[in-house]
Amino acid sequence: MVTRQPGDRTLPTLITLLVIGVLLMTFDIRSEGGGVTGVLRSGTQTIVAPLQKGAAFVVNPVVDAVDTLTNLASLREEVRALEAELAEKEAELVAVQDDLAILEFYEQLYELEATGSDLGRTPAQVIGQPEAFDGALIIDKGSSSGIVVGQPVIDTSGYVVGSVQQVTSGTATIVPITVGPSGVAVTVGNQIGTVLPQVTTNVMRLTLDNAQEPVLRGDRVVTSSGSVRFPAGYPVGQIVADVAPTADALTAEVEPFVQPEALRVVVVLAWPPDPITAITPETTTTTSSTSTTIPGEGSSTTTSPEDDG
Amino acid sequence: MRLRSVLTVGASLLAAVVLQTTLFSQTEPFIPDVVMLVVILLCLTRIRPELLLGIGFLSGLAVDLLGSAVLGLQAIVFTIVAYLAIRTKDRADVGRIVTGLWAGMMTLAGVVLLIVVGTLFGQSVLLGEGVVDRLFLVPLTNFILALIVAPTFVRVVDRDSTAFRYA
Numbered sequence: 001m002v003t004r005q006p007g008d009r010t011l012p013t014l015i016t017l018l019v020i021g022v023l024l025m026t027f028d029i030r031s032e033g034g035g036v037t038g039v040l041r042s043g044t045q046t047i048v049a050p051l052q053k054g055a056a057f058v059v060n061p062v063v064d065a066v067d068t069l070t071n072l073a074s075l076r077e078e079v080r081a082l083e084a085e086l087a088e089k090e091a092e093l094v095a096v097q098d099d100l101a102i103l104e105f106y107e108q109l110y111e112l113e114a115t116g117s118d119l120g121r122t123p124a125q126v127i128g129q130p131e132a133f134d135g136a137l138i139i140d141k142g143s144s145s146g147i148v149v150g151q152p153v154i155d156t157s158g159y160v161v162g163s164v165q166q167v168t169s170g171t172a173t174i175v176p177i178t179v180g181p182s183g184v185a186v187t188v189g190n191q192i193g194t195v196l197p198q199v200t201t202n203v204m205r206l207t208l209d210n211a212q213e214p215v216l217r218g219d220r221v222v223t224s225s226g227s228v229r230f231p232a233g234y235p236v237g238q239i240v241a242d243v244a245p246t247a248d249a250l251t252a253e254v255e256p257f258v259q260p261e262a263l264r265v266v267v268v269l270a271w272p273p274d275p276i277t278a279i280t281p282e283t284t285t286t287t288s289s290t291s292t293t294i295p296g297e298g299s300s301t302t303t304s305p306e307d308d309g
Numbered sequence: 310m311r312l313r314s315v316l317t318v319g320a321s322l323l324a325a326v327v328l329q330t331t332l333f334s335q336t337e338p339f340i341p342d343v344v345m346l347v348v349i350l351l352c353l354t355r356i357r358p359e360l361l362l363g364i365g366f367l368s369g370l371a372v373d374l375l376g377s378a379v380l381g382l383q384a385i386v387f388t389i390v391a392y393l394a395i396r397t398k399d400r401a402d403v404g405r406i407v408t409g410l411w412a413g414m415m416t417l418a419g420v421v422l423l424i425v426v427g428t429l430f431g432q433s434v435l436l437g438e439g440v441v442d443r444l445f446l447v448p449l450t451n452f453i454l455a456l457i458v459a460p461t462f463v464r465v466v467d468r469d470s471t472a473f474r475y476a
Binding site for chain 2: 008009010013014017018020021022023024025027028029037040041044045048051052055056059060063127128129130131132133134135136138165166173175176178179180181197199200201202261
């Protein structure tokens with residue numbers, strides 16, 4: 001099947017390039033994406049970013065138009081479903097406003113000062129994905145908009161998407177939690193655990209190490225105040241099926257609220273606002289996005305991002 | 310390789326990278342790997358084989374630099390695909406469909422290699438939802454694209470209007 005002429009140098013060239021490739025991989029893994037490889041990535045992305053933005057400017061309206069035409073039949077049903085959902089959410093909003101009023105009353109009563117409500121939020125448009133198998137997302141905002149590596153990313157509903165992996169002045173690369181290499185510290189009810197991505201599926205795996213109670217289908221999984229990557233209280237997903245603990249451990253599947261490949265707009269959070277206080281949770285006092293711990297009293301409250309109003 | 314050919318190849322690869330990261334990231338489920346396809350089709354031209362391997366390596370490296378997976382992964386995959394394509398290109402110049410099938414087979418080899426090497430190096434970002442479907446849909450889409458553009462592409466790069474006329 002394979003033809004090879006005498007005297008050709010393709011095989012030695014191939015071997016040389018493969019060795020260089022393996023060395024690059026080893027170097028990149030060992031330097032954890034920083035150093036020279038980080039500079040190279042940044043440089044390349046900076047060069048290509050204007051072209052990507054230009055192409056996205058032309059392509060996105062065309063893709064949207066084609067999408068609309070192909071989905072025309074189902075649009076009416078979708079509008080009805082969205083109207084019903086809107087009515088439901090408006091009712092929930094009224095209830096949340098009541099809760100907020102009560103929260104505000106207690107904050108005044110105990111003289112608590114909210115420090116988490118002023119988290120910087122940078123909305124950004126998703127302009128593409130690096131390649132067919134790469135689950136990362138490229139957005140049209142970068143360091144010139146205040147985005148830095150490691151910042152958490154949510155969608156417009158406040159659901160966790162992932163975190164920033166690479167930044168150039170005009171773009172950033174987001175790695176979703178469903179494909180990223182790291183887990184996320186979460187809480188289910190009052191139990192603390194970790195969700196990890198799984199291969200070939202968006203469904204994630206929840207592990208609770210000191211599980212005392214079962215988790216039930218539909219239970220919300222939210223980011224924990226123990227997380228160093230995400231502010232607390234942001235919804236990650238919901239439990240797929242009822243699971244009871246075995247001894248102290250519990251493993252369950254979590255359906256994430258976000259389908260990263262369907263996202264068009266995301267929001268990058270400027271978090272932690274102060275990295276020094278972020279690593280000393282006992283002294284932090286926040287309301288909207290992290291837990292509030294009152295030293296000496298041992299009480300704490302946690303509110304979800306929806307409570308922001 | 311003349312300056313004009315260098316510019317044509319460079320422009321093709323740049324266009325492929327930009328289209329891959331923007332337009333073709335939104336054509337679910339039929340997402341091609343356009344950069345890999347350009348590398349495969351370049352192997353049908355008269356460019357020297359050693360140079361083709363270098364082009365494959367640099368193209369893969371460019372994709373690596375724009376992506377979130379480990380640096381060097383796509384460079385290795387594209388280089389091996391280019392090598393396979395160089396070794397088997399004699400079988401592609403038979404007819405339009407055969408050329409398309411050949412490009413599809415090369416792509417299949419490339420994506421399988423990408424998943425295998427990516428898994429060995431713990432690149433979970435490549436193994437998200439629908440990876441098994443994409444394993445077949447990416448080569449299929451590349452097959453269709455090669456069917457349409459392969460002869461014209463070779464003629465433009467080689468500046469030879471008689472190339473790939475399938476006489």
